[in-house]
Amino acid sequence: MSIVELREALRTTGAVRRFRSDPVPDETLYRILDTARFAPNGGNRQGWRVVVLRDPVVRRGVRDLYLPGWYEYLAMRAAGLTPWAPVTDADAERRALGAVAEMATAGAARPGFAEELDQVPVLLAVLADLRRLAAVDRDNPGYAMVGGASIYPFVWSVLLAARDEGLGGVMTTMVVRRQDAIRALVHAPAELVVVALVALGSPEVPPPTRLRRDRVEAFTTVDTCDGAIFTIDTGENPRDLEPAGRGTGR
Ligand SMILES: Cc1cc2nc3c(=O)[nH]c(=O)nc-3n(C[C@H](O)[C@H](O)[C@H](O)COP(=O)(O)O)c2cc1C
Numbered sequence: 001m002s003i004v005e006l007r008e009a010l011r012t013t014g015a016v017r018r019f020r021s022d023p024v025p026d027e028t029l030y031r032i033l034d035t036a037r038f039a040p041n042g043g044n045r046q047g048w049r050v051v052v053l054r055d056p057v058v059r060r061g062v063r064d065l066y067l068p069g070w071y072e073y074l075a076m077r078a079a080g081l082t083p084w085a086p087v088t089d090a091d092a093e094r095r096a097l098g099a100v101a102e103m104a105t106a107g108a109a110r111p112g113f114a115e116e117l118d119q120v121p122v123l124l125a126v127l128a129d130l131r132r133l134a135a136v137d138r139d140n141p142g143y144a145m146v147g148g149a150s151i152y153p154f155v156w157s158v159l160l161a162a163r164d165e166g167l168g169g170v171m172t173t174m175v176v177r178r179q180d181a182i183r184a185l186v187h188a189p190a191e192l193v194v195v196a197l198v199a200l201g202s203p204e205v206p207p208p209t210r211l212r213r214d215r216v217e218a219f220t221t222v223d224t225c226d227g228a229i230f231t232i233d234t235g236e237n238p239r240d241l242e243p244a245g246r247g248t249g250r
Contacts, residue, residue: 021119041153052123065181071107081096120200125196126196172197
């Protein structure tokens with residue numbers, strides 16, 4: 001793959017949540033995992049584990065564990081919050097969660113990706129082995145982030161490698177809200193935690209390739225967080241530039 005093709009792939013690989021029913025051959029899934037295993041990770045400890053979820057009963061159980069988090073997410077998003085942000089307005093979050101039942105009713109009336117999660121062609125549970133995470137911020141007060149950074153690049157590589165096979169997919173995290181139950185469902189030993197579910201399949205419709213993201217200037221400064229905005233003169237008329245956007249996801 002040339003550099004340009006790689007850049008294009010990085011700029012245009014969006015979330016795919018609607019799939020055709022065609023199965024994904026095991027050979028294809030194997031190739032995807034075989035490519036993704038080269039993802040970067042702390043100290044090359046490769047702490048990821050993957051469980052291919054095939055049993056309809058387990059899949060249904062996973063779906064059932066996904067839904068409560070999903071409706072909580074929708075309720076918080078509808079209230080204009082970033083769901084589960086570590087720094088947030090706790091009162092506003094509590095108020096927002098009052099709408100969870102309403103979201104569940106709407107979901108039951110119009111089933112979408114979440115309600116039909118058990119039907120996706122490929123469903124992977126991705127787990128992290130806590131003995132193999134170089135979590136350098138483990139002992140810091142506050143919110144620890146670094147451990148996940150040894151697993152999520154692998155997940156992104158799964159999604160990029162899937163695209164290279166003509167497939168689409170999405171990383172999801174709602175089941176992590178029900179960690180004990182999902183661990184029990186997939187028989188995870190004590191040292192493994194579930195960090196994501198990945199759905200893959202043939203996209204039902206051509207996925208949008210124009211993704212909404214903020215511009216570089218919105219998140220990059222020089223020297224300090226309050227330093228000058230990092231930018232270059234592109235010669236473009238700022239009015240012609242894509243509007244900044246925060247995709248809300250589904
Ligand atoms: C850490 C992480 C967690 C996510 N969790 C979910 C999820 O639980 N359910 C879901 O439908 N999408 C989930 N997504 C997908 C995001 O919603 C998606 O990447 C984002 O909205 C951008 O979509 P786009 O690439 O199509 O523009 C997650 C993505 C990431 C990176």
